[in-house]
Amino acid sequence: MKPADTRESFTSRMLSSDGAVSVLVVLLGFLVGTILVALVGKNPLNMYKAIFQSLSGYNIDNGKMNVRYIGETLNYAVPFILCGFSMAFAARAGLFNIGGEGQYIMGLTVAQVIGLLGPNVPGLHWALAIIGAMLIGAAWGGIVGILKAKYEVSEVVSTIMLNYVALYLSRIICLQLPGASTYKTANFPETALLSNGFFQAITNNSMLNNGFFLMGLAVVVYWFIMEKTNLGFGLRATGFNREAARCSGIPVVRSIAISMAIAGAFAGLAGGIVALGSFRYGRVLSGMDNYGFNGIAVALVGNNTAIGTMLAGFLFGMLKNAQALMQGKQIPKEITFIIQGLIVVFIALRSAIALYLAWRSKRQLQKEVLAK
């Protein structure tokens, strides 16, 4: 009986741990993805070869090593992680921030404007652009927070609408920039770029840049605000039980506005980093980059925690980087979207697992009672 008991409690413990469930969900996503690849008559092994290459830089087929792939995976992960934080931070305060995309676009736009028009002072220039991106993101999110807190406007509706406002506003602004055509502007001056010579040297000229540091800083800031400060305490209290928070004197109106502003700042930072880190020229957007929307999935997989969201962001970054490699191996790149989609669908399993655990404990109890 003894070993069976410990195994039981181990399963239960794994299933009731959010982290373990996230891992399970991701594995399930890959499993079903693999089956799909096999069903369309391709070799799933090639998919994993591509993924392995995007992680390690090692090409199994020809035995060549190129560390650039590692750099690209890390670079792709940065906006996923930051937009994940945008979703997660608001979620911890009980809000559903679908506006990460709009906040991201506004950050991107302002970073481009400052990048092209700002003072060409080394160090100061890009810092100013990034700060500008975060501030506009904060404002874009903050508006939603204030509307929600003061006038009970659903944040879901207002963020969705502001996403479109952001997209078209961005086009209007960027078309006025120097050298603007319908899809790009003039090149940024060197001082505006986030590029990092050391990173380029060790990763064989990948796009990995200073944005990676900023992302690392954001992870620490996110964790620190949430877990260590009284601001985070008030936000979490508001998120879990708004009425009890209000009854305890926590200024929930302020909490909501602040959490949306901070959420917006994370997405704005993502926009700034993509604008000045991954491109040498400003883009006149004709569609959305979807980092903001993918951030929702990232936060879901990461359980809104700092480390979880970071790891989920790396996963998404890795899949994105693997797309081109897969195509090179005759695997349709769309499979990565399918896997991402499956992971989000399987996240719903969380509640199914909760039901299963409840059912199991009930059965257990029934057996004990009836056996007496």
Place this chain on the structure above:
Amino acid sequence: MEHAIEMIGITKTFPGVVANDKVTLQVADNEIHALLGENGAGKSTLMSILFGAYNADSGTIRIHGKNVDIKDPNVATELGIGMVHQHFKLVHNYSVTENIVLGMEPRNRFGILNIGQAEKRVAQLSDTYGLQVDPTALVEDITVGAQQRVEILKTLYRNANIIIFDEPTAVLTPQEIDELMQIIRRLKAEGKTIVLITHKLKEIKAVADRCTVLRRGKYIGTVDVEDVSEQQLAEMMVGRAVQFEIEKSPAQIGEVVLSIQNLSVADQNGHVKVRDLSVEVHRGEIVGIAGVDGNGQTELLYGISGLSPVSSGTILLNGEDITHATIRKRIELGLGHIPEDRQKHGLISDFSISENCVLKNYYKAPYSNAYGLLDQTKMAEDAQALIEQFDIRAGQGSRTAAGSLSGGNQQKTIVAREIHLSPHAMLVAQPTRGLDVGAIEYIRQRILAERDKGRAILLISFELDEIMNLCDRIATISKGSIVGIFAQHEVTEREIGMMMAGSKRDGGNG
């Protein structure tokens, strides 16, 4: 003895709980049988199984000696079992008769509703059992007591000969309770079998023939009510000797701490629920607000605590006007609040005990420093001290999530937090609702201890016993206004009951 109901070896489990553990209940034909137990003892589950709302995991049910399988409430109705629910299931803008026939409307051969015929039958039933209900009145226009009688009529109309009453007196004034007891006796005289679910011993002594006691899902025993005292019943219910009356030292009343003047408060829909209400609470006294649920008690507390805006009037705390102050400001000035709804307002169930203990002062020293950083070690230490001091039973100490605590321990956590803040005035609403006897005793003693420390306490409770036991002065509220304020020894439960129903007593000083 012929048995109307036999439930033998009934077991029912829910995730994490055994609600009924091989429970046996045998109710003789044409008797009034009480089912006694604390909250969570499994009474309601057992009756829900009998009424077909749940299916038992195991056990057999016999009605009038025949084995039955009660799959759903329709089967129960066919077997002649009716239930008067604690929360009435009535449509407010329908007439009494319409409510009664709902689901089995009489139609003529063209399929058109024939309400007149039903009205006649309802009137006749009402007469037979002395229920005094007007079949044509709208439900929203009749009193709570009458609404309950409509529920009884509903069961009679469906030819029930076994009627289950689930905590029927919770919503009634003392006079209405007396009337209900009469009705129950009358039903028995007309040949019905009655099961009365309750945790009130007085009622059992008043009407019941026999009593079955459940404790924590287990069958304890069945006794003839005549042969046992209330004390003995209480011991069966709780499992140990129970102290009924709490010892109370005379109040050392000081200056006015909380002064409420001509207060009016509206509910969310804009209906005025508190009307021009004035009351003062002094240092070292407990003022109780007695009244039937829904007469403005909730809104009064919302207004004072700041949860709802005040339409007019003033609230003074130690002479300072807090009528329009923020909730945090009120707390800082020394207003404590043990809220009526502890899940909604009192606790954050996903937070640990230590986080819940600092919910109102986490942003200040000693829990936060000047830079806004939390001192979690200090939080945990203080929470641990409160856990020991207030005897909060928690599996993982101060890290236990509040949501995993039992109701009594949740309430103790709230009480610990509020007392730890040592406020000047404390609003206490329904402090013992849904708790077991041990927790009730403990929390009442704590409230009294706070009084003796010189706090001004305003207590709201729908349990008249609690008000009579704890309070130094008692104000009765009816339709949002205070009908009279009396010192505790100047007034009897009956008089308060009359005032709860709205009539004023002369000679009050309120």
